[in-house]
Amino acid sequence: MEMLSRITIVVYLGVLAMLSIYGLHRYFILYLYYRYYKRAKKTKPLPLRPEDYPTVTIQLPIYNEYYVAERVIESVGHLEYPRKLLTIQILDDSTDGTQEIANAAAEKLRGQGFNVLYLHRRDRTGYKAGALKSGLQKTGDELVAIFDADFIVPPDFLKRVVPYFADPKVGMVQARWGYLNRDYSLLTRVEAILLDAHFMLEHTARSFSGRFFNFNGTGGIFRRKTIDEAGGWDGDTLTEDLDLSYRAQMAGWRFVFVPDLVCESELPVDVYGFKTQQHRWTKGAVQVAKKLLPTIWRSRLPFRVKLEATFHLTTKFCCILIVVLSGLLPLSLVLRYNLALNGVELWEVFIFLFTTGSVFLFYSVSQREIYPDWKRRLRDIPFILALGIGMCINDAWAVIEALLSRKTPFVRTAKYRIEGFKDSWRGKIYRSVSTRSIIIEGLFAVYMCLTFLLLFKLKNWGAMPYLLLFLTGYVYILGLSLLHARR
Numbered sequence: 001m002e003m004l005s006r007i008t009i010v011v012y013l014g015v016l017a018m019l020s021i022y023g024l025h026r027y028f029i030l031y032l033y034y035r036y037y038k039r040a041k042k043t044k045p046l047p048l049r050p051e052d053y054p055t056v057t058i059q060l061p062i063y064n065e066y067y068v069a070e071r072v073i074e075s076v077g078h079l080e081y082p083r084k085l086l087t088i089q090i091l092d093d094s095t096d097g098t099q100e101i102a103n104a105a106a107e108k109l110r111g112q113g114f115n116v117l118y119l120h121r122r123d124r125t126g127y128k129a130g131a132l133k134s135g136l137q138k139t140g141d142e143l144v145a146i147f148d149a150d151f152i153v154p155p156d157f158l159k160r161v162v163p164y165f166a167d168p169k170v171g172m173v174q175a176r177w178g179y180l181n182r183d184y185s186l187l188t189r190v191e192a193i194l195l196d197a198h199f200m201l202e203h204t205a206r207s208f209s210g211r212f213f214n215f216n217g218t219g220g221i222f223r224r225k226t227i228d229e230a231g232g233w234d235g236d237t238l239t240e241d242l243d244l245s246y247r248a249q250m251a252g253w254r255f256v257f258v259p260d261l262v263c264e265s266e267l268p269v270d271v272y273g274f275k276t277q278q279h280r281w282t283k284g285a286v287q288v289a290k291k292l293l294p295t296i297w298r299s300r301l302p303f304r305v306k307l308e309a310t311f312h313l314t315t316k317f318c319c320i321l322i323v324v325l326s327g328l329l330p331l332s333l334v335l336r337y338n339l340a341l342n343g344v345e346l347w348e349v350f351i352f353l354f355t356t357g358s359v360f361l362f363y364s365v366s367q368r369e370i371y372p373d374w375k376r377r378l379r380d381i382p383f384i385l386a387l388g389i390g391m392c393i394n395d396a397w398a399v400i401e402a403l404l405s406r407k408t409p410f411v412r413t414a415k416y417r418i419e420g421f422k423d424s425w426r427g428k429i430y431r432s433v434s435t436r437s438i439i440i441e442g443l444f445a446v447y448m449c450l451t452f453l454l455l456f457k458l459k460n461w462g463a464m465p466y467l468l469l470f471l472t473g474y475v476y477i478l479g480l481s482l483l484h485a486r487r
Helices: 002-042 069-076 098-111 127-136 157-166 186-208 224-229 240-250 271-298 303-339 344-370 374-380 382-390 392-403 438-458 461-486
Strands: 056-062 086-092 116-120 143-146 170-179 220-223 254-265
Touching: 002 186, 002 303, 002 344, 056 069, 056 127, 069 086, 069 098, 086 098, 086 127, 098 116, 116 127, 127 240, 143 157, 143 224, 157 170, 157 220, 157 254, 170 186, 170 224, 170 240, 186 254, 186 271, 186 303, 186 344, 186 374, 186 382, 220 224, 224 240, 240 254, 240 271, 271 303, 271 392, 271 461, 303 382, 303 392, 303 438, 303 461, 344 374, 344 382, 374 382, 382 392, 382 461, 392 438, 438 461
Parallel strands: 056 086, 056 143, 086 116, 170 254
Antiparallel strands: 143 220, 170 220
């Protein structure tokens, strides 16, 4: 029994050590960011004369977006670009009243002098990738910009990104995301911080250090030739944007990130929408890792590019580690108390502080780099750790599905045109509730509560803050799930 207890503690510390490796990677991204961020700020394209503007197709993939379809279509009408060089493609796979709304908005654009193609498919073969691929067959324009239905196209978007393509090696230009409903709730504020770091730190670090980064499915523009030479859109993963991005960069195309160009978007406001989004992104990333990492490591790419690609595509495996850690943490605390092991706490505290410290620093820097009132926003950063732990059941499920090659449909994240505090998503269509992970989240929440009470009885005060983080994460997600299911 004692040997089994010691093995459990060794496995527990091993999981902590593996998580610390990804914590070290966050520090490395910060190093790259600070090394190259001056280059990012100085990098500007050469001015492009209006007579040299290329033809551009704007693709708007839509599927049952009753509340936001009209908004994105109308925003295209404000683009500051010669209309004779523009083609607007509304790629509508909808099966509900969105079709009528999108058609009416398309007619308004035509009345303003735009060339608008409304394309409706009777089936969703290939899902979003299939819609984009179908649209490409009906255009010969040099550049292709893509915006999801929950985004607003900035009027100066094309004028600011098109000049980058004067460099024949540039294959894609990505803008940063902004958020219309960032301050709607604690959940949306934490979602925004997560995305801020992804764009401002990760994209800047990877883009300007010569490593691979990805088109994010919206708010970006491709050279048509880049898509074709990379093999085109492929619907065999749930993150077709990540898949095409890596294939294109492996083919030699350079991607550019523009951190000071912001495209406003709408964040999921209910926890089930957030779970759906994270499940799709997590599963898709693992699918792309399975599909492309073997090819990447067999290629002649520099080692630094291969290594960063590996970290980028396998980050979601941490979800599995967090689930295992959640199960072992309470058990480890009790076993150590019974065995009176010395020295374990020191290693545990060091690894814990090293890993959590990387999270706090990483997201704090992202807020400081973007917002003048960044200090006020730091109050939400502790909830990032709690949210990450609480979401690990949902995301670990996605990782397992990807590893087992289990096919699931592309489930888009429902949006309700929530832009301010007065807007509500109660009673709106597209609401869905899934109990797939809620039962396990509940069991983990009870498990953590019982352990916390036991530690209180044993007067093990040192372990309580550590356990409290896990307890807060599971209780928060469980509470949101129950509350939003009730609504």
